[in-house]
Amino acid sequence: EPEVTQTPSHQVTQMGQEVILRCVPISNHLYFYWYRQILGQKVEFLVSFYNNEISEKSEIFDDxxxxxxxxxxxxxxxxxxxxxxxSAMYFCASRGDHEEYGYTFGSGTRLTVV
Amino acid sequence: AQSVTQLDSHVSVSEGTPVLLRCNYSSSYSPSLFWYVQHPNKGLQLLLKYTSAATLVKGINGFEAEFKKSETSFHLTKPSAHMSDAAEYFCVVSEGGGFKTIFGAGTRLFVKA
Known part of the structure; x- marks a missing residue:
């Protein structure tokens, strides 16, 4: 079954450093998303991306x-x-052209900022 | 505006007994609704989805959910709990073509032997 792949699974970084989290969506999917889940809290929408541009973003997704x-x-x-x-778990998700097939999530990247 | 309320933060059942996880939503448009499950240290797995077809939706592992527009509810049920069902369950609402999805706070299901 096709998967969304996220790398790395765990990243530790120093405060103030830049970090890049990577995702490989399912190959024929068109819509892409990032979410985060701070430990013990709910999953929060960050951003959606379609047709090479941001479609929606939450207030968390600042500059x-x-x-x-x-x-x-x-x-x-x-x-x-x-x-x-x-510091949180960051999930990537993708979906195809039809929402009724649902969103496929990756296993997440745990980001720890020290 | 969308919102999702999962009415129970924790649910505890005995193995072999029914499961009910409650979800209420609000949406300005006709929403799509999903249930996802998250096992410890794992990603999010789709259990089932409602997207304006049949109101009773069957998913994987014996779970099902009924969309009730009049009650704005989408409760998740299973006739008989199994130990492997112990996990966190998230109700998710999406609208506007799926560009933005909102997760409920989650319900942790405990299954006792």
């Missing part, structure tokens, strides 16, 4: 965040200057 689909297969989330409160 420190950016997304990119650099090469037609990868979908990345960049955090420019990490803060302690960015």
């Amino acid at each position: 420190q965040f950016s997304v990119e689909r650099p090469d037609g297969s990868n979908f990345t989330l960049k955090i420019r200057s990490t803060k302690l409160e960015d």
Whole structure:
């Protein structure tokens, strides 16, 4: 069964450093998403991406965040200057043209900012 | 505006007894609704989805959910709990073509032997 792949599974970074989280969505999917889940809290929507541009973003997704689909297969989330409160599990998801098939999530990247 | 309320943060059942996880939503449009399950240290797995077809939706592992527009509910049920069902369950609402999805706070299901 097709999967969404996220790398790395765990990343530790120093506060103030830039970090890039990588995702390989399912190959024929058109819609891409990032979510985060702070430990013990709910899953929060960050951003959706379609047709090479951001479709929607939440208030969490401020100027420190950016997304990119650099090469037609990868979908990345960049955090420019990490803060302690960015520590969370970050999930990538993708879906095809029809929402009724649901969203496929990756296994997540656990980001720890120290 | 969308919102999702999962009415129970924790549910505990005995193995072999029914499971009910409650979800209420609000949406300005005709929403799509999903249930996802998250096992410890794992990603999110789709259990089932409602997207304006049949109101009773069957999913994987014996789970099903009924969309009730009049009650704005989408409760998840299973006739007989199994130990492997112990996990966190998330109700998710999506609208506007699926560009934005909102997760409920989650319900942790405990299954006792």
